[in-house]
Amino acid sequence: MEELLFKQMQFVRKRTIAALDATTEKLADEMPRNVKNSIRWNLGHIFVSQDTLLYPFIGEGHHVPKSYLELFAMGSSPYEWETEAPTLQEIRNYLVEQPIRIQKDFAGKLEERIQQPFKLGDHELTTLGELLSFAIWHEGLHQGAINTLKRAVGTEDLWSKVTEENQLI
Numbered sequence: 001m002e003e004l005l006f007k008q009m010q011f012v013r014k015r016t017i018a019a020l021d022a023t024t025e026k027l028a029d030e031m032p033r034n035v036k037n038s039i040r041w042n043l044g045h046i047f048v049s050q051d052t053l054l055y056p057f058i059g060e061g062h063h064v065p066k067s068y069l070e071l072f073a074m075g076s077s078p079y080e081w082e083t084e085a086p087t088l089q090e091i092r093n094y095l096v097e098q099p100i101r102i103q104k105d106f107a108g109k110l111e112e113r114i115q116q117p118f119k120l121g122d123h124e125l126t127t128l129g130e131l132l133s134f135a136i137w138h139e140g141l142h143q144g145a146i147n148t149l150k151r152a153v154g155t156e157d158l159w160s161k162v163t164e165e166n167q168l169i
Helices: 002-021 039-058 066-072 088-106 128-152
Strands: 113-120 123-127
Touching (some): 002 039, 002 128, 039 066, 039 113
16 A cells, blocks of 8 residues: 555656646746635645645654745735745755655555544544545645646646746746
């Protein structure tokens, strides 16, 4: 089961990186009417939420810069940002590194029960593997939000890699 979860984590993260690579700096901050968060926020939130969800359960601190906690925490919004947001390249670097580190740090531990169940409504997650599975699902949820934001601002091709030649800004 462990191999399957790590394989799924890598697959989902590759799709997140592909979505990021098909996003310009300008597009990353577009927020259609009545939308609380941007593509940049969703990408940063994926990184922040995985680290802050998983690492406390193995008795370690997360690997998230303090500014990221303020910018990308659950309930935050770019409308409230008082500091400059990181570039897509900076977020990308964290997103590329994270699953490698998670696999190294959690290998052989996914069947371990956590001391206190993680509650989601009336559902409880009780092992590190269940937490990782939830984190993977959560990332996919935010990939959907990214795609929806792109469609809402008129992006037709969600997956073409942005290069110097085709970047809009």
